[in-house]
Amino acid sequence: GGGGAGVTGAPAADVLEKADGATEVNFWHSMDGTNGETLDALITEFNAANEGEIEVKGVYQGDYDTTITKYKAAVQSDSTPTMVQIYDIGTQFMIDSGAVVPTQAFIDRDEYDVSDLQPNIAGYYSIDDELWSMPFNTSMPVLYYNKTLFDAAGLDAEAPPLTLEEVGAAAETLSKVNGGPAEFGFNAAIYGWFLEQEIAANGGLYCGPENGRAGERAAEYSFDDDDAVTFVDWWKDLVATGVAGNTGRATADAQNAFKTGTIGMTLESTGALRGMQQAADEQGFELGVGFYPRIEDNDSGPIIGGASLWISDEGHSDEEMEASWQFMQFLAQPDTQATWHTGTGYFPISRGALDEPKDVAWREQYPQFDVAVQQLAATKLTPATQGCSAGSMPQARKAAEDALEGALLGGDTQTELTEAVTELKREVDNYNNSVQ
């Protein structure tokens, strides 16, 4: 498997050839809803342009957690798909899996020009100056707010709140329990990503040493610091006073609640923007997007999120890997990224995409599609804003979610978070021992 190997030498016996001679690329992904439709259209466009040569078969596998779980099983049973979309926090696991070929191998061989790739985004997926996977759907979390409700509550709809305190105050004014126009002033999914992001946005580390970014593997988690407690307590108070709703863990449920037009504010990925925009247009409310709120104004910022594309080499022919690389290049092109950005809300990974006429016109009509781009530009690249790189991050996110949920349902915040961190220590040690 991978490990910096060249791109040739895979067994030719496994070539998946269709009757017409086209090489088939089995591509697992986690895009559904509006984003799934946009991806399907791109796959169709690519297949039409490569008829008889390459046929990409996109297969939705469930959410990111489900896809990485299925991929782990596929590695065990030697049945990986040629290409797979894996979320940000699966990066270290994928490198360690030994089942993938680094994108850098193709880049070096073809002298592929990477200057169009947004450097912060490429930086997230580069380890020791090697780009392991091709960024595709890149995001940051933002604050979504209902401008129509802001107006009805007498709040300034053009000045979204920036700090937790300001979000809390606006939520109180908006909420029905205080005589406001919204069912709930605030509601967000119990999603560990939001805690990871809040810690980074205040300049803190999620794991140590140095978020696993200084050449040493992460050895412990630290998401029980003061900022984490402040954030969870803030959220907990809003729920306890009936100002915030609690739709549980599923991000789809929190999105759907906001889409009905009855929630003042929510936290979500910019990758949910197109779907949010469509819902707002249908429901007849005006959608606002602001920066992800932080405890105090500072020059840190959220972490790049989303997912990237990986090519498996175990059990795949050169033709299949080559076809995957072709498809990756198509997805990274400025015009494709403009379609992707405007069709979803994810950042374009291509710098040139923002100059494509289609993208320029779209942002003029919907300036909300520019907010995450500005937020990324305003974020200083530090170990904090690079986020925690650790093979056990998927488990850590789940543990953080358990703690967050426990606290929102009445548990003591510090106790919940510290217990999660303590229990994860074993998980971290096991992982690190297994890859030594």
Ligand SMILES: O=P(O)(O)OC[C@H](O)CO
């Ligand atoms: O919802 P996405 O695609 O922006 O991804 C959010 C997180 O980064 C996934 O780990």
